[in-house]
Amino acid sequence: MGADRRGFEVDPWQLRWCGLDLEALRRTESIFALSNGHIGMRGSFEEGEPVGEPGTYLNGYYEKRELPYAEAGYGYPENGQTVVNVTDGKIIRLLVGDEPMDMRYGEAREHERVLDFRSGTLRRSTVWTSPTGQSVRIRTERLVSFTERALAAIRYEVEPIDNDLDLVIQSDLLANEPVAKRGDDPRLAATLDRPLVAEFAAARDFHAVLAHHTKRSGLRMAAAMDHELEATAEPRCSVDAEEDLARLTIAVDVAKGDTLKLTKYLAYGWSSQRSTPALRAQVDAALAAGMETGWDELLARQRAYLDDFWSSADVEIDGDPEMQQAVRFALFHVLQAGARGETRAIPAKGLTGPGYDGHSFWDTETFVLPVLIHTVPMAAADALRWRHSTLDLARQRARELGQSGAMFPWRSINGEEGSGYWPTGTAAVHVTADIADAVIRYVAATGDEQFEKSCGVELLVESARFWADLGHLDSAGIFRIDGVTGPDEYSALADNNIYTNLMAQRNLLGAVAACERHRAVAQRLGVSDAEIGRWRDCAKNPAMPYNADLDVHEQSEGFTRYARWDFAGTPAHNYPLLLHYPYFDLHRKQVVKQADLTLAMYLCPTAFTPEQKARNFDYYEGLTVRDSSLSACAQSIMAAEVGHLGLAYDYFVESALTDLHDLHHNVPSGLHIASLAGTWSCCVAGFGGMRECDGELQFAPRLPEALNRLAFRIMWRGSRLSVEITRQEVVYRLLSGDPLTFRHHGHRHTLAHDPQSLAIPDLPSRPTPEPPDGRAPYQRPGDRSL
Ligand code: BGC
Numbered sequence: 001m002g003a004d005r006r007g008f009e010v011d012p013w014q015l016r017w018c019g020l021d022l023e024a025l026r027r028t029e030s031i032f033a034l035s036n037g038h039i040g041m042r043g044s045f046e047e048g049e050p051v052g053e054p055g056t057y058l059n060g061y062y063e064k065r066e067l068p069y070a071e072a073g074y075g076y077p078e079n080g081q082t083v084v085n086v087t088d089g090k091i092i093r094l095l096v097g098d099e100p101m102d103m104r105y106g107e108a109r110e111h112e113r114v115l116d117f118r119s120g121t122l123r124r125s126t127v128w129t130s131p132t133g134q135s136v137r138i139r140t141e142r143l144v145s146f147t148e149r150a151l152a153a154i155r156y157e158v159e160p161i162d163n164d165l166d167l168v169i170q171s172d173l174l175a176n177e178p179v180a181k182r183g184d185d186p187r188l189a190a191t192l193d194r195p196l197v198a199e200f201a202a203a204r205d206f207h208a209v210l211a212h213h214t215k216r217s218g219l220r221m222a223a224a225m226d227h228e229l230e231a232t233a234e235p236r237c238s239v240d241a242e243e244d245l246a247r248l249t250i251a252v253d254v255a256k257g258d259t260l261k262l263t264k265y266l267a268y269g270w271s272s273q274r275s276t277p278a279l280r281a282q283v284d285a286a287l288a289a290g291m292e293t294g295w296d297e298l299l300a301r302q303r304a305y306l307d308d309f310w311s312s313a314d315v316e317i318d319g320d321p322e323m324q325q326a327v328r329f330a331l332f333h334v335l336q337a338g339a340r341g342e343t344r345a346i347p348a349k350g351l352t353g354p355g356y357d358g359h360s361f362w363d364t365e366t367f368v369l370p371v372l373i374h375t376v377p378m379a380a381a382d383a384l385r386w387r388h389s390t391l392d393l394a395r396q397r398a399r400e401l402g403q404s405g406a407m408f409p410w411r412s413i414n415g416e417e418g419s420g421y422w423p424t425g426t427a428a429v430h431v432t433a434d435i436a437d438a439v440i441r442y443v444a445a446t447g448d449e450q451f452e453k454s455c456g457v458e459l460l461v462e463s464a465r466f467w468a469d470l471g472h473l474d475s476a477g478i479f480r481i482d483g484v485t486g487p488d489e490y491s492a493l494a495d496n497n498i499y500t501n502l503m504a505q506r507n508l509l510g511a512v513a514a515c516e517r518h519r520a521v522a523q524r525l526g527v528s529d530a531e532i533g534r535w536r537d538c539a540k541n542p543a544m545p546y547n548a549d550l551d552v553h554e555q556s557e558g559f560t561r562y563a564r565w566d567f568a569g570t571p572a573h574n575y576p577l578l579l580h581y582p583y584f585d586l587h588r589k590q591v592v593k594q595a596d597l598t599l600a601m602y603l604c605p606t607a608f609t610p611e612q613k614a615r616n617f618d619y620y621e622g623l624t625v626r627d628s629s630l631s632a633c634a635q636s637i638m639a640a641e642v643g644h645l646g647l648a649y650d651y652f653v654e655s656a657l658t659d660l661h662d663l664h665h666n667v668p669s670g671l672h673i674a675s676l677a678g679t680w681s682c683c684v685a686g687f688g689g690m691r692e693c694d695g696e697l698q699f700a701p702r703l704p705e706a707l708n709r710l711a712f713r714i715m716w717r718g719s720r721l722s723v724e725i726t727r728q729e730v731v732y733r734l735l736s737g738d739p740l741t742f743r744h745h746g747h748r749h750t751l752a753h754d755p756q757s758l759a760i761p762d763l764p765s766r767p768t769p770e771p772p773d774g775r776a777p778y779q780r781p782g783d784r785s786l
Contacts (some may be wrong), residue, residue: 369383401426479501
């Protein structure tokens with residue numbers, strides 16, 4: 001197994017990092033974060049220090065803070081939300097002799113960490129010699145349970161190597177942990193000073209509980225811990241709890257070669273409504289259940305959960321071991337972000353770090369949900385139920401801005417708009433259509449009528465009302481939406497952004513179809529025939545600006561008339577441009593932050609001819625700088641569709657290594673969940689050519705040169721399907737469920753119990769377009785040994 005430049009060893013089912021690199025600590029803490037979508041724990045060391053950013057997060061648990069404005073304006077959101085680093089239960093401090101185990105002192109002779117995608121655990125093994133020459137081997141393993149949502153557990157083992165030792169273990173619950181002040185990069189989070197107010201603390205035997213609430217948002221939380229100890233000598237134990245700290249202390253002599261084993265069980269709960277006694281009861285009960293289940297069984301359940309996940313979601317890659325690992329790493333983290341959110345949002349960073357203040361964006365619906373829809377559909381439905389639960393706030397926001405229907409926030413934790421920067425916040429209205437799009441895709445892929453009736457129709461109706469009001473039909477009957485920001489934030493407040501217009505059209509037509517399927521629900525929502533007629537009229541002819549001289553679509557009206565950005569004169573260190581140039585300048589030039597029209601061509605494939613797609617792709621390729629991690633995957637997918645397979649592979653690599661190689665230099669504040677999800681989409685929608693059109697599943701697979709074989713699995717209406725692509729042919733297999741019809745390169749087939757082998761048509765060759773100067777796709781370091 002070779003190690004790449006970024007320190008991770010290449011292995012198909014795990015991620016291993018050897019050695020202690022203090023510089024890389026924050027980055028590896030994000031990468032080694034564990035989560036089940038409800039609880040998130042960064043991969044910080046049990047001993048508490050050294051530490052980069054010691055995060056523990058509960059999905060939806062936030063503090064409110066004022067959004068300051070130099071000049072206020074009507075409709076500006078007044079309050080922002082920031083994810084809270086809650087009570088840290090990961091800490092297990094160790095004293096060897098009288099030396100605190102701290103790898104900055106003494107010598108870490110061996111040290112490795114392994115994130116295992118099948119066991120769903122983070123393991124660590126360290127041999128440490130204290131400054132006074134005492135050596136211990138420490139092995140730890142931790143999990144955040146996929147099956148027991150409120151529970152996490154850590155096994156901590158210490159073995160004296162050269163002689164008998166006096167050891168002291170202190171297992172903590174620590175609230176209001178100190179965190180270092182963060183910089184002023186807008187992608188980071190606000191630093192909250194001691195956000196938790198103590199309400200209750202108790203301890204007895206091996207058990208302790210702390211309850212707190214936040215100062216301004218008033219959310220309550222409780223954390224509890226309990227332990228099992230295996231030691232050969234009689235230990236001396238004590239337990240204490242004060243406002244922000246509960247501690248179990250165990251002092252014990254351990255003979256050379258013996259192992260001291262401590263298993264720590266942790267339970268978390270939070271609520272905006274429940275009382276402290278109720279929350280205490282909740283975490284105590286979760287803990288009791290966890291102890292009853294026991295460490296071995298928790299491990300076994302974690303493994304079984306993941307076996308099941310991989311059996312319907314795995315992607316196999318032959319020919320590029322690093323990409324095999326990267327794709328599984330990506331899927332594992334996407335699962336961790338969404339698995340047990342249960343009507344909470346999926347933040348842009350999942351629960352791996354405080355970046356973007358813990359907010360959710362359109363990243364969820366446009367990038368993450370397509371993966372979950374086809375792998376863990378229930379998790380996708382849950383995320384959409386969260387949006388549904390925020391509908392009142394979205395209606396209120398629409399009213400506030402003088403619009404009908406519902407207008408969803410650009411970024412949020414609780415459903416309220418949390419963006420204080422209007423042009424690339426509130427004005428990015430496409431998020432409302434992106435949510436509708438995810439509803440349409442979810443229902444098409446699952447046929448989940450119950451969801452549609454209880455949430456889906458209402459989401460579609462309220463969002464359609466917003467579009468019908470926001471846009472207008474001009475004298476020629478063309479539906480225009482003016483003054484909005486599309487996905488490309490380097491163009492703002494533009495007229496007729498094609499992405500927004502097409503997604504709005506999809507939203508309007510989706511609402512019409514849903515109301516026709518569910519007339520009683522539509523009636524309850526007050527939808528009249530006249531309203532449906534209006535949606536139809538709006539959807540008939542959306543404005544799609546076109547430059548006939550260049551023979552390409554305009555991302556938004558007038559865009560192709562702007563001056564080109566001076567790419568040749570922009571030094572590499574001035575990317576991302578948003579940190580080095582004023583928006584004032586970016587907004588009036590042809591420079592694209594992230595796939596915009598290119599993304600529209602992927603998500604609305606029938607709105608463009610194949611020739612238009614090819615020409616548009618090539619044109620925008622020369623302008624797109626990929627200052628957002630959301631771009632490479634969309635470019636890869638469309639590069640594959642228009643026939644640039646090599647380029648598609650390069651962007652796939654870039655998307656897949658965004659976090660593992662820290663390509664945007666901000667992994668320390670959390671992973672890029674959308675880009676990780678997009679890595680799956682590169683394989684399935686890009687090389688697999690998967691699209692859903694009018695309820696029909698379509699594939700157009702092609703294998704890139706770099707690979708010998710690519711196989712993936714997806715769920716479609718309760719059936720599990722595998723697609724295996726080799727150089728000449730594709731084999732489709734029904735793994736379980738009912739037969740289904742699908743298209744392969746345009747031709748319809750039915751897949752029943754016999755596999756279908758189908759040939760791949762030739763690909764006409766076309767010259768590969770050039771990216772902007774200095775913005776070629778990421779190249780992996782050549783000295784890598786695979
Ligand atoms: C991108 C947005 C994205 C946000 C969170 C920004 O840099 O431009 O499209 O939603 O990051 O990932």
